[in-house]
Amino acid sequence: MGRAMWDAGPDERALTERAQRGDADAYGELVRRYQARLFQLGYRMLGDPADALDLAQDAFVRGHAALASFDPARPFGPWIRRIALNLALNWRAQRQPASAPLPIGHEGGAVEPADPTGDPEQIALAAEQRAMLQRAVLALPAPFRAVVVLRHYHDLSYEEIAEALDIPLSDVKSRLFRARRQLRGALEGQQ
Amino acid sequence: MSHLTDDLLNEYLDDALPARSRAEVESHLAGCAACRAEVAALRGLAAALGDLPAPALPADLTRAVLGEIAPAQRGWPLRAWATLAAQVVAALILAAWLAPALQGGGAPLSAAWGAVAAAAAEIGSARPLPTDLIARAAERALDWHIPAPIAALGARDWLAAIAAAAAIWLVGSGLLLRLPAQHHEERLEAHR
Numbered sequence: 001m002g003r004a005m006w007d008a009g010p011d012e013r014a015l016t017e018r019a020q021r022g023d024a025d026a027y028g029e030l031v032r033r034y035q036a037r038l039f040q041l042g043y044r045m046l047g048d049p050a051d052a053l054d055l056a057q058d059a060f061v062r063g064h065a066a067l068a069s070f071d072p073a074r075p076f077g078p079w080i081r082r083i084a085l086n087l088a089l090n091w092r093a094q095r096q097p098a099s100a101p102l103p104i105g106h107e108g109g110a111v112e113p114a115d116p117t118g119d120p121e122q123i124a125l126a127a128e129q130r131a132m133l134q135r136a137v138l139a140l141p142a143p144f145r146a147v148v149v150l151r152h153y154h155d156l157s158y159e160e161i162a163e164a165l166d167i168p169l170s171d172v173k174s175r176l177f178r179a180r181r182q183l184r185g186a187l188e189g190q191q
Numbered sequence: 192m193s194h195l196t197d198d199l200l201n202e203y204l205d206d207a208l209p210a211r212s213r214a215e216v217e218s219h220l221a222g223c224a225a226c227r228a229e230v231a232a233l234r235g236l237a238a239a240l241g242d243l244p245a246p247a248l249p250a251d252l253t254r255a256v257l258g259e260i261a262p263a264q265r266g267w268p269l270r271a272w273a274t275l276a277a278q279v280v281a282a283l284i285l286a287a288w289l290a291p292a293l294q295g296g297g298a299p300l301s302a303a304w305g306a307v308a309a310a311a312a313e314i315g316s317a318r319p320l321p322t323d324l325i326a327r328a329a330e331r332a333l334d335w336h337i338p339a340p341i342a343a344l345g346a347r348d349w350l351a352a353i354a355a356a357a358a359i360w361l362v363g364s365g366l367l368l369r370l371p372a373q374h375h376e377e378r379l380e381a382h383r
Binding site: 024027028031032035036039040043044049053056057060061064065129130133134137148151152153157158173176177180181183184187188 | 197198201202205207232233235236237239240241242243244245246247248249250251252253255256257259260261
């Protein structure tokens with residue numbers, strides 16, 4: 001998911017202004033536009049499709065309640081993403097996803113990347129490696145995971161991540177680099 | 192020659208270095224296999240992360256979100272009002288049954304049927320609002336003599352009255368309390 005997906009469409013300002021005036025259809029259109037992206041963010045952060053869907057819905061409901069504080073001159077995507085991120089960072093701490101079952105390509109319409117070799121053993125190995133990596137991502141502390149998700153799945157720069165998470169630039173770097181070390185350790189430990 | 196730091200390698204790959212530092216890193220990499228291997232490992236990690244599958248959005252959230260934010264659609268569903276109405280009617284019947292006994296009269300059951308029949312006739316003719324019924328019950332309650340001879344009720348009547356009141360309270364409250372949970376389940380159901 002590249003950064004372009006979060007940029008505002010041409011008519012978005014009109015939509016957000018209508019939504020701010022209480023036009024439910026306009027807000028519904030914003031939900032339609034951003035729901036898949038918030039769901040993906042939730043899935044990357046929480047590792048569970050049902051939780052991701054709850055998170056996306058909660059983010060939109062909270063976003064609507066806070067709509068008065070939104071500046072329609074700015075794009076809606078990063079704003080609603082920030083709300084979703086805050087929710088994800090505070091998601092029921094007692095239900096951290098590290099021990100949750102991980103649907104890797106077998107449910108919820110996930111797509112297995114095609115393996116050109118077609119060798120069943122290779123495919124199994126690749127699937128196992130992906131499962132291992134996903135577990136390692138979900139085992140990261142949420143503030144570290146958030147930086148990884150924003151950098152690798154949202155293609156944000158260090159500065160943009162610092163703004164999205166409201167943390168200093170030095171924290172972005174230290175979290176990202178430490179998380180990568182940990183993930184590499186998990187990948188290499190498996191090989 | 193010392194190797195590139197972890198920070199430099201990461202920033203190089205994230206395209207976060209100023210041009211001069213970037214050139215320095217590149218010239219180092221050209222002559223250092225160990226650092227090239229580090230870069231390759233970091234690139235491999237980025238590729239592996241990009242390969243992690245993610246499920247597609249399983250349900251359209253628009254209706255659920257609009258349902259939650261629409262103030263007019265908030266509040267109790269019809270089922271809750273029906274439960275409450277049933278509870279009120281049951282309480283009125285119980286009150287009608289007990290009223291004569293509390294006022295010192297006997298034969299509470301037949302009096303109760305009389306009161307219910309009268310109330311039914313009234314509902315049939317005037318179609319009173321539930322609020323009218325409650326107001327009428329309150330009026331009647333005010334007429335009651337509280338220190339009435341409670342002994343006029345037999346032990347079996349008392350047991351029946353307490354059991355009926357408990358049933359009304361437990362069943363009605365139980366149904367009402369379950370409503371938010373059902374709401375939540377319906378929301379989850381809508382997701383699937």
